[in-house]
Amino acid sequence: MAAGSFWKKHENLYFAVTNRKVLFGVLMFTAILLLSVIGPFLTPYEYDEFAGPGYQPPSKDHWFGTTLQGRDVYTGVVYGLRSTLLVGFLAGTIASAIGLVVGFISGYNGGRAADEGLMMLTNVFMVIPSLALLILLSAYLPYRGIVTQSLIVSATAWPWTARAVRSQTMSLRNQEFVNLSRISGLSVFRILKEDIAANMFSYVFMVYILQFNGTILASVGLEFLGLGPTRGISLGLILQNAVNWNALHLGMWWWIIIPGLLLTLLIVSLYFINTGLDEVFNPRLREM
Amino acid sequence: MGRYLSKKIAIYLITFLFAVTLNWVVPRLVPGDPITSLLARFSGLEGGREILQSYFVQTFGLDKPLWSQYLGFWRSLFMGDLGISITRFPSPVIDIIKTAIIYDFIILLPSIVLSWIIGNKMGALSGVSKRADNFLMPVFYFLTSSPYFWFALVVSYFLGIVLGIFPISHAYSAAMTPGWNWAFIVDFIMHWFMPFITMFLVQLGGWAIGMRNMIIYETNTNYSRYMESLGASKRLIRNYGYRNGILPQVTGLAISLGTIISGGVLTQVVFAYPGLGYTMVQAIKQSDYFLIQGCFLFLILMVLAANFIVDIVYMIIDPRVRHSYSEEA
Numbered sequence: 001m002a003a004g005s006f007w008k009k010h011e012n013l014y015f016a017v018t019n020r021k022v023l024f025g026v027l028m029f030t031a032i033l034l035l036s037v038i039g040p041f042l043t044p045y046e047y048d049e050f051a052g053p054g055y056q057p058p059s060k061d062h063w064f065g066t067t068l069q070g071r072d073v074y075t076g077v078v079y080g081l082r083s084t085l086l087v088g089f090l091a092g093t094i095a096s097a098i099g100l101v102v103g104f105i106s107g108y109n110g111g112r113a114a115d116e117g118l119m120m121l122t123n124v125f126m127v128i129p130s131l132a133l134l135i136l137l138s139a140y141l142p143y144r145g146i147v148t149q150s151l152i153v154s155a156t157a158w159p160w161t162a163r164a165v166r167s168q169t170m171s172l173r174n175q176e177f178v179n180l181s182r183i184s185g186l187s188v189f190r191i192l193k194e195d196i197a198a199n200m201f202s203y204v205f206m207v208y209i210l211q212f213n214g215t216i217l218a219s220v221g222l223e224f225l226g227l228g229p230t231r232g233i234s235l236g237l238i239l240q241n242a243v244n245w246n247a248l249h250l251g252m253w254w255w256i257i258i259p260g261l262l263l264t265l266l267i268v269s270l271y272f273i274n275t276g277l278d279e280v281f282n283p284r285l286r287e288m
Numbered sequence: 289m290g291r292y293l294s295k296k297i298a299i300y301l302i303t304f305l306f307a308v309t310l311n312w313v314v315p316r317l318v319p320g321d322p323i324t325s326l327l328a329r330f331s332g333l334e335g336g337r338e339i340l341q342s343y344f345v346q347t348f349g350l351d352k353p354l355w356s357q358y359l360g361f362w363r364s365l366f367m368g369d370l371g372i373s374i375t376r377f378p379s380p381v382i383d384i385i386k387t388a389i390i391y392d393f394i395i396l397l398p399s400i401v402l403s404w405i406i407g408n409k410m411g412a413l414s415g416v417s418k419r420a421d422n423f424l425m426p427v428f429y430f431l432t433s434s435p436y437f438w439f440a441l442v443v444s445y446f447l448g449i450v451l452g453i454f455p456i457s458h459a460y461s462a463a464m465t466p467g468w469n470w471a472f473i474v475d476f477i478m479h480w481f482m483p484f485i486t487m488f489l490v491q492l493g494g495w496a497i498g499m500r501n502m503i504i505y506e507t508n509t510n511y512s513r514y515m516e517s518l519g520a521s522k523r524l525i526r527n528y529g530y531r532n533g534i535l536p537q538v539t540g541l542a543i544s545l546g547t548i549i550s551g552g553v554l555t556q557v558v559f560a561y562p563g564l565g566y567t568m569v570q571a572i573k574q575s576d577y578f579l580i581q582g583c584f585l586f587l588i589l590m591v592l593a594a595n596f597i598v599d600i601v602y603m604i605i606d607p608r609v610r611h612s613y614s615e616e617a
Contacts, residue, residue: 124303126543127595131550132568132587133310139572139580140314214547217435221554224437225569239438243558248441248449248456256445260438267433268426275501 012202015280022280025272032266036085039078047071047079047233058254065254068245073238077259080235083146084223084263087234088216090150091157095215096208098154099161104192106162107169119166122159130156131221138227146229153219157211164207165200172196202281209274213267220263235259296599300592307588311581312361329374370585371578375571381582384567389586391459391563394480396552399487400541400594407495408537412530414496415503416522424496431493436551440486440558447482454482457560483559487552498540502533535606542598545591553587564590 007014016022045051054070056062064073106118130153137152138144144152169192172178178195186194197204222228223236242248242255364370370381414424434442448456460466460476506512506529515525553565560566568583570576 120299120302123299124306127299127303127546127588127591128307129546129549129553129587129591131553132584135553135568135572136310136314136580136584213433218550220435221437221550224435224554225557225572227572239441243441248445251449253445256438256441260435260441264430264434264438268429271429271433278501 012280016277019276019280021272021276023276025269025274025276028265028269029273032081032262032269033085035262036078036081039081040075043072043075043078045072045075047076051075055250055252057252064258065252067241067255068247068250068252073255073258076233076238077235077262080233080238080259081262081266083229083232083234084216084220084236085266087146087150087153087219088212090147091153091215091219092208092212094150095154095157096161096204096211098158099207099211100165100204102158102162103165104169104196107166108173108188108192108196110166110170110173115166118162122162122166125156126159126163128156130218134218134222135225135227138222142230144228144230146232149219149222149229150215153215153222157215157218160214161204161207161211165204168200168203169196172199202277206274206277206281209270209277213270216263216267235263292603293599296596300596303592304588307585308362308365309358311585312358315577315581370582373571373576373579375574375576375579381578384579385564385582385586388562388564388567388583389590391556391561392552392565392590395483395487395555395561395563396549396590399484399491400548403488403491404495404537404541407492408499408530408534410492411496411499412503412526412533415500415529416507416526421500425500428493428496428500431489432497433493434490435554436486436490437554437558439490440483440555443482443486443489444558447485455479456482459562479559479561483555483561486555486558487548490551491548494544495537495540498537499530499533502536503529506530506532535602538598538602538605542595542602545594545598549587549591549594 048071050070051072052062052066052070054066054068056066058065062072062074064077066072067076102118102122106115106122109115133156134152137155141148173196175195178191181191181195219228220234220236223234224240226237226240228234228236238259239256242252242259247255368382370385373379373381373384376384410424411428414421414428431439444456447454455461455478459479460472461479464472464475466472503526507525512525512529515528549565552563553568555561556563556566557569564583564587568580568587571579571583
């Protein structure tokens with residue numbers, strides 16, 4: 001039985017593809033991802049060009065309606081989604097990388113000076129309200145691109161990963177097999193790589209998903225305040241324009257509800273994947 | 289217990305030190321020299337020259353070496369001198385902050401406390417009843433995934449525009465004069481409601497999900513199984529699970545305070561509710577640097593104070609911390 005032995009070997013994968021939460025999340029995430037990838041090819045307009053009469057609710061010509069100035073909301077949303085996903089991906093990756101390094105060093109040296117110092121730093125960054133810090137930094141930077149924004153956002157996002165990775169590393173560090181590697185004279189780097197990181201892969205992946213969510217929310221918040229990238233379009237910027245042009249008072253719900261709803265669904269889908277994976281990797285929760 | 293608190297206080301002091309230093313460093317590092325442009329703008333205002341004399345020369349001491357500028361910055365901070373707002377010249381920044389911070393308190397405090405309590409109860413319900421869970425879980429996920437400002441816009445659209453029940457911006461009507469009369473209080477509460485409910489609902493989802501997962505986890509532990517085999521009622525087991533689940537939720541509250549206050553900033557912006565967040569964003573639009581820095585500092589102080597309160601609460605409810613303190617526990 002080739003198929004049977006395949007699933008036996010990849011037990012976690014089996015539970016992942018049969019978990020309803022994971023499936024639902026992956027489907028929704030893929031749909032939104034596809035929208036951002038192929039969406040821009042389905043529209044004849046540019047996000048900043050005049051596409052038709054303004055103040056139009058969703059119709060056959062303008063799927064998500066038009067803004068007060070006659071821009072196509074659908075076009076703005078699909079391009080904005082690209083930029084938002086890109087910032088989330090970049091910032092989430094940078095933050096996770098910093099968090100992993102800090103977490104490994106801190107956890108492996110648990111209790112020693114290096115750990116105390118790094119944890120102090122982590123806690124300081126954890127306490128600071130990220131948006132306030134981001135506002136302060138952005139306010140003084142006259143030009144900001146996507147990379148700048150990702151860097152700023154990740155600067156306040158990494159402590160979550162660092163703390164999670166540290167506590168996992170600390171519990172793995174004292175396991176028998178790690179001790180065995182240590183007395184066998186393996187280098188610290190190899191122990192971290194082969195014994196500790198390898199055993200934390202699932203955990204780190206889940207933390208990464210949450211990190212991605214957090215950085216997207218933070219960057220959209222900045223964009224909404226007009227402190228996002230100085231050029232281009234983003235979901236936060238669309239919403240900021242909507243508010244500035246009084247879309248609420250004018251009852252232009254399509255301009256406000258649709259961009260935010262897509263964003264919320266994106267984050268919901270990632271939460272579902274995360275919770276589902278939690279059940280996959282943690283058999284105790286699976287029984288429910 | 290003493291060690292627990294002193295370690296926490298050390299972290300808070302360092303955070304404060306870091307925040308103040310950042311406040312001092314950032315304007316000096318960035319291109320465009322904001323201080324020089326502020327100087328130019330101040331000298332154009334009536335009485336601005338005196339301000340320049342007292343504030344810039346004494347506090348900033350731009351002609352002095354850097355370390356002495358830094359010390360001067362701290363000295364004026366301890367004397368409550370945060371500079372003068374250029375947009376609301378000549379009000380001192382500290383006076384503007386004193387008024388604004390009240391609005392933060394009346395939104396944040398009730399929304400944090402109520403959403404935490406009700407969220408935990410609802411999460412516990414969702415954790416024990418599969419039927420409730422199927423309906424409530426997606427709702428909780430939706431709430432916790434909503435960006436604060438978008439949810440504020442949605443609330444504002446449905447309750448403020450479509451139904452027209454609540455006024456959609458500011459803390460009270462422009463025609464009203466603040467005072468302890470009935471009409472003003474009603475007006476004030478009407479304006480307060482939408483920012484409050486936004487903050488309340490978005491936070492609610494997160495607490496509920498946390499507690500739901502805790503309850504499911506706890507009811508599957510060995511002690512729960514053991515109690516079950518002894519014939520304890522489901523209810524009793526659940527109550528123990530809840531009590532064990534509460535602790536991580538308190539820690540979660542401490543960790544989330546920064547995010548919650550950030551959400552508060554955005555919510556205030558949507559409703560033009562004049563707390564620190566709204567004031568800070570307005571200050572950015574007008575490059576009112578002293579006001580930006582003052583708001584930043586007080587937002588941090590607010591998070592630190594809230595964290596401190598949560599730490600004390602944690603100490604009271606967790607006997608393990610009360611009796612001994614160890615990092616690994």
